Amino acid sequence: MGPRVIHTAQALVDEVAQVPGLPARGQNVMASSVARYAASAVNILLAAARSGAECVHAGAVGTGVNADLVREALAAEGVTISSPPVADLDTGICFVMVEPSAERTFVTTLGAERRISVESLATGAPVAGDLVCVSGYSLVGATRDPLLAFLAALPAGVEVVLDPGAIFAGLPAPLRDRMLGLTTVWTSNAEEATQLTGWTGMEDTARAVAGRLRDGSVVILRDGPRGCVVREGERTAYVPGFPQTPVDTNGAGDCHTGVLLAGRLAGLSWPEAARRANAGAALKVTRRGPNTAPTAAEIDRLLTDA
Secondary structure, three states, rough: OOOOEEEEEOEEEEEEEEOOOOOOOOOOOOOOOEEEEEEHHHHHHHHHHHHOEEEEEOOOOOOOHHHHHHHHHHHHOOOOOOOOOOOOOOOOOEEEOOOOOOOOOEEOOOOOHOOOOHHHHOOOOOOOOOOEEEHHHOHHHHHHHHHHHHHOOOOOOOEEEEEEOHHHHHHHHHHHHHHHHOOEEEEHHHHHHHHHOOOHHHHHHHHHHHHHOOOOOOOEEHHHHHEEHHHHHOOOEEOOOOOOOOOOOOOOOHHHHHHHHHHHHHHOHHHHHHHHHHHHHHHOOOOOOOOOOHHHHHHHHHHHHO
C-alpha cells in the first residue's frame, strides 16, 4: 500500500437544478433539469482516484438512499469507505442552483455526515506520506472537536491538506490559528484566501497565507481559468490555466484539489501537479455535475494538445 488521499469531510448528495436565474425573494423560477450526484468530499476523492491515486473516505456515511448513492459512486472508482455506517440516519443533501453563466448557489442540510468521532476518523489509519484532507466546513458544529483531536494525534509525516472554503475566514481567530498550525498544504480559490489576508495580488496573498502556516508548508491559490500560483518555501510559481467555455463550475475546485494531490502522490513537483490540476478543472467545467472529473488519460490529451 502506497501513500493515499484520505478525506475526513462531508460526503453529501447534490440535488442540482439548472435555472435561468435565481428567483427574487418569495418568487419562483422553473428549472430546466434536476439531477442527483454524490458530491462534496466525493468530488475530491473521485478526481484523485481517476488520476491514479489510492483513496479512502474516513468521514461518516449514513444509512438510506442518499448514503447508498455516495457508496455506489465511491465504489465505482475503487474508493474505500473506512468508517462504519451511521445507523438510522441518512446522509444530507446540498440543493444547488446553476445559472446559465455556470455560477452556482447552495442550500445545505445536515445529516449523518456530521456524526464523526476520533475513532471513526482513525479508521482511515493514516501513516507517513498520506495526504489527509480537511474542509473548513468541518470546523463548525459537532464535527469540530473530534476533527481537531484526530488531527493533533496524526503520526509524523502525514500531510494535512486544508480546503478552507468560504466559511474559514469567519471562524473565531483562535480556532483559525489552531487549524492553520496543523496545516501543511493550503489549497483554495483567491477569494477565500483574500477573505483571510486581504487582497494584495496573487503572489503576495499566497505569501501572506504561507506566513500563517507551519514552516515548510505549501500554498496553492486558484484563479479560475487563469490558473493558479504555488507558494513553496520562499518561491512562488505561476502555473497558467486552460480557459474553456464553462457550463457548470460546481465541483471545479474539488476536481483541482483531487488531481493536484494525485499528481503529488505520483511523484510530481507541486507546480507540475498544479499544471495537471489546472487541466483537470478546465475539463470538468465543460461537463454538468459536480463529480464529473476527467480521467488521467483525458488530462494527458489536453496537455498534449495545449
